[in-house]
Amino acid sequence: MTKRITCVIITCIFVTMCFSFFYRERNMMSRNILKLKAKHRPLQANSMASARKPVSFEHKTYVTERTGQPDIKVTHRVLSQKNIIFVVAYMRSGSTMTASFLEANPGTFYRFEPLRGVYNKFKETKANKTTQLKYSKGSRTFKKTKMANVMMKELQAWLTCNLTSLSMETILDRGYTLHERDSCIKDKRTYRNKTSIQSRQDQIKQCVRNLVKDCVKSPSIVLKFIRLSVQDAAYFLPSFPNMKIIHLVRDPRGIISSRDRVGFHYTKNGSIANLCKDIQSNLFWTKKVFQQYNNRIKIVHYEDIAENPYQLVQEIYSFVGYNYSKDTEHFVTSVTDSAKSSCPFCIKRKNSTETASVWRHTIPEDLAETIYHHCKHSMDVLGYLPLENKFQLRNTNIASRITQNTSKRILQSDLTMPPLEESWLHQTL
Template sequence: MSDALLKTPIRQPGFPDTPPMTVRSHDAHSNQSRKVLVFAYFRSGSTFTSATLSRLNGSFFAFEPLHVLYEFLMETHRVLDFMNGKIQPPLVQGFEGAYKVSLIQALLTCDLYNVDISTLLLGFLPKFSWQIQHFQECIRNAPGSRDSKYSSSCVDSLKQMCISAPVRIVKTIRLSMETVGRMLDDIPDLKVIHLIRDPRGQFGSGARHSKRNVQLFQHKVCNKVTNDVKTRLELEQRHPNSFLEVIYEDLAHNPQHTVQKMYDFLGLTLPPYVIQWIKESTSAETDDNGYLATKRSNSTEAAYRWLSYVPWNYVVFFQTRCTWLLKHGNFPFFEKKEDMKQFVIPCRPLVR
């Protein structure tokens, strides 16, 4: 990458003329970036939730960094190589926990020489991160031999973007809450947004309707989320003010109010351009934009769409097997099928 390109100011796509991000006055003396972990689950609205934060000017965002670990590195039994020359043997299923912690912590603390090269170059990271896109462009344009492909100047440039970012965000669906507890011991100023969705809607959004799938989903999702919530409640005793629970249905029903709570939790001011993006992304003025979606033509209707097609016997199954979680999230219970059909979806307040 040329020196001229390295020195060129980089603007975040979509908001070329937005003002600098504002920080609450009581935190203005701090020069530390806020470190945010969006802890979520499959089909729980995590892409949109994390996007409401990553839209901040200059934010550093790592989208699903563990995807490459599970879908590529462990499947192919590849060694992990790093920019600092370190090589790590292939990870074995069930023994990858320590590396997951170190990888997330490296991204949150800008220790990018301890992020394996495959994670930086493959997977979902560049999809929602303009800094990673610039990093990969730098790698592609690195002059010279194959060795210079992984030019340290590219990593140094990315690291500087990370260090200077007012907020660093990692979003993942591949952690346990026990792992987060270990992270908080090393990063005590870490802020964790724990995103939860009604498991019936989660199932309806992402699974084919079969008896095997509903039982597998109950085991992998209901039990896991329940354990995570209970673990988090214990962690909150040792780490007060480190967690914010966000219910996806609340976000879909009243997005501006819920996002405002998230920004308050982080001590940030919610800028007008993010409010405008929320309005455009959750109203009937736009179209849904696919599987990894940040836009819904009607976010409230999308959150409760499962009511119209998830079979009644599966609803009963979840209400029996996921009772604790449903009560914790204050999700509606239905005594009979007719109650589900007559359920009134809340009217969504306008985003102004």
């Protein structure tokens, strides 16, 4: 009797252990399946958690204990293997002409200033007020503090060809392109009567569908910016392994003089100091990208393009992996050695070399001295000379900069971040 009871007890214990083991294994398997599904869940291009934790990747700056300098720290997920090129520049630095050389390459999907429409919309909004943006499925209202979120979504949409998620402020923003393929603007008079509104909306939808097809089939995407910093551009490098950055620079005296000629007066909004801070910050982050990504950023002088366009375009093409052809050379000639110069915001110049140095004949001496004073450290790194008197300033036979390996000089220089506000993309990260 005792033996029978003992056998029953042992059998119960064994059965209990088997059931316990079975349920534990089943729960573990369920958790693993959920993790696997989460890992391979397709990216929702329209989803964006918040500026503090983007859906696709995270990029933060932090202060290292050893140097006390901000660095790039990333965790990421690859979103595209496309050949992507960012041209990061400054207003009136020759960026439109430089980007046109890249756009001229067959198979390139190009966008001029993809952030301009949204950026201007937010800029019009006063602090603590809201901005309304229009989308294909209706309007959405954002606080001004959410500008970083919106602009990050817009950029990611361009880079992944998810153009149906773009705001109408972006879609309807007219860009300067060779083919007008990226502009969905038609005659705005069609808005005047109700019968044409639906037709107009259908035209825009069809235009966006065409843009998506063009973007998807193009092996290369080129985006040109004057509203994006090198720091912001570097944010996207981990998730786009074939992305490269061209940091275009120009003598700040030439930039300010050119802005003044087209109506952006240097006396407004502390533009000289702001420009110098932007250049200093971009050089700092250019060095960081050189150190961490080596062959994925190239610094280019506008003056080199203007003076030796064929050589420089070949170097740029080699950097981004383009094939320099006879057609490319003919296009370079049409832009830099045209029969006559086109409008101030257009790309064709009768003589690009003269255009690059025209500021030396028109800029006031005291203004040139002020700009050099504000930008001295950055200009020294870039090789721009002080031109200390009127004779040196006006005599174009005297070089305004030294010939050097600027990339090497940047890596050797002690560059620091200027005391300025964080970039729009990182201000809430």
